[in-house]
Amino acid sequence: MIPNRKNKPMISIDEALEIVETNTPVLGAEPVPISACIGRVLAEDIFADMDLPPFDRSQMDGFAVRSVDIENAPAKLRIVGESAAGKGWDGSVNEGEAVRIMTGARVPEGADTVQKVELTEEADGYITILKAAKPENNIVAEASEITKGTAVLETGKRISDNMIATIASFGYETVRVGDRPRVKILATGSEIVDVSETPGKDQIRNSNSWSLAAFAKRINADVEILDIAQDDLDGLKATIDGALENCDLLMISGGVSVGDYDFTKPALREIGCEIFFEKVALKPGKPTVFAKRGDKLIFGLPGNPVSIAVTFFAFVRTSLLKMQGATEIRLQESKAIASHKIKAAKGRDSLLPVTLSTDDNGRRIVETLRFSGSSNFIRFALSNGLCFIERDQALKEGDKARVFELEN
Ligand code: AMP
Numbered sequence: 001m002i003p004n005r006k007n008k009p010m011i012s013i014d015e016a017l018e019i020v021e022t023n024t025p026v027l028g029a030e031p032v033p034i035s036a037c038i039g040r041v042l043a044e045d046i047f048a049d050m051d052l053p054p055f056d057r058s059q060m061d062g063f064a065v066r067s068v069d070i071e072n073a074p075a076k077l078r079i080v081g082e083s084a085a086g087k088g089w090d091g092s093v094n095e096g097e098a099v100r101i102m103t104g105a106r107v108p109e110g111a112d113t114v115q116k117v118e119l120t121e122e123a124d125g126y127i128t129i130l131k132a133a134k135p136e137n138n139i140v141a142e143a144s145e146i147t148k149g150t151a152v153l154e155t156g157k158r159i160s161d162n163m164i165a166t167i168a169s170f171g172y173e174t175v176r177v178g179d180r181p182r183v184k185i186l187a188t189g190s191e192i193v194d195v196s197e198t199p200g201k202d203q204i205r206n207s208n209s210w211s212l213a214a215f216a217k218r219i220n221a222d223v224e225i226l227d228i229a230q231d232d233l234d235g236l237k238a239t240i241d242g243a244l245e246n247c248d249l250l251m252i253s254g255g256v257s258v259g260d261y262d263f264t265k266p267a268l269r270e271i272g273c274e275i276f277f278e279k280v281a282l283k284p285g286k287p288t289v290f291a292k293r294g295d296k297l298i299f300g301l302p303g304n305p306v307s308i309a310v311t312f313f314a315f316v317r318t319s320l321l322k323m324q325g326a327t328e329i330r331l332q333e334s335k336a337i338a339s340h341k342i343k344a345a346k347g348r349d350s351l352l353p354v355t356l357s358t359d360d361n362g363r364r365i366v367e368t369l370r371f372s373g374s375s376n377f378i379r380f381a382l383s384n385g386l387c388f389i390e391r392d393q394a395l396k397e398g399d400k401a402r403v404f405e406l407e408n
Pocket residue numbers: 187188189191192204205206207208209253254255256257301302303304305375
């Protein structure tokens with residue numbers, strides 16, 4: 001167990017991520033119908049339950065023949081049968097014979113090649129093959145794509161649209177996937193009102209609950225948004241205590257800094273949560289809190305709408321994917337070229353919302369949002385990635401930057 005890090009100096013993003021990963025339990029698994037498995041995490045390997053193709057398959061509409069018979073094409077052969085997709089021809093092709101064959105159909109015994117219909121001329125029950133063909137021409141050999149029993153998709157992969165054909169082809173009417181994490185979202189702040197309200201003097205609408213819900217749902221969370229909590233220690237304690245029932249992960253927005261009315265950390269401590277870290281060398285996102293009570297995880301995220309997004313993608317996303325048994329749980333890093341100077345914060349690594357685009361030469365280009373503060377959610381709406389810059393460093397125009405693409 002990592003000791004309580006109260007009063008400890010800031011930890012790095014990587015240290016924080018490791019603590020999150022170590023302390024995130026993997027939940028159970030459930031079968032879901034193939035129609036509902038997109039985006040979920042495989043909790044079983046997908047095996048080929050048959051050879052593919054299951055027989056020598058024709059790739060063309062044409063004629064199945066013996067290659068030796070057409071060596072000196074043109075060659076005139078007698079049509080002795082037809083092999084259609086789903087209704088193959090069971091006879092054997094002998095010397096001087098041809099079988100009409102369709103794409104996807106079984107190549108009959110005796111034949112070792114298929115010549116396409118465009119290179120043939122038919123008349124009076126005979127076919128003239130106009131061009132020679134080597135053995136195996138236009139034939140996909142039995143079991144050449146996959147043999148029965150091979151694992152084709154592994155446990156821990158997130159199911160994408162292009163995996164569905166594989167899952168369906170091997171008979172998985174249902175698929176075992178990691179359980180959906182039960183996530184609750186609590187926005188705190190006496191200035192925060194619901195989206196349905198017109199903010200009064202000193203008030204703003206709650207955007208964080210909706211952002212966090214959107215981000216979490218995309219990675220399969222079963223999300224419940226709780227009523228907005230006031231900046232009141234006793235009230236917050238009772239709310240958090242109750243929220244931890246029937247919940248795997250609670251995200252609390254706001255109240256994590258050092259202001260007189262920031263009660264998230266004292267509330268967590270007083271209801272018996274263990275705080276693992278509360279200060280990360282990250283901008284934006286320094287006062288991020290990670291805590292646990294039993295096997296329930298709690299993230300306290302700084303309330304600025306951009307900080308909320310950055311800290312969700314930096315930490316909470318990883319935790320939610322680990323819960324589901326995913327193997328790829330960190331954001332995937334790639335490279336892009338800085339289109340202008342980008343500076344990191346002093347003493348803190350920066351994860352800046354950016355736009356990633358491709359220029360006329362096919363180069364990936366990164367541009368910051370000319371970021372004017374972590375409450376600038378209007379500019380943030382245009383971003384599709386994050387750019388990492390090491391503390392105290394700066395990128396100049398043309399430098400290679402470390403970026404993370406976000407799904408949008
Ligand atoms: P806090 O982390 O509570 O100090 O809040 C930091 C800033 O984010 C303040 O300007 C808050 O008004 C703003 N903020 C806090 N919670 C929310 C929320 N749920 N939706 C939008 N803005 C918020």
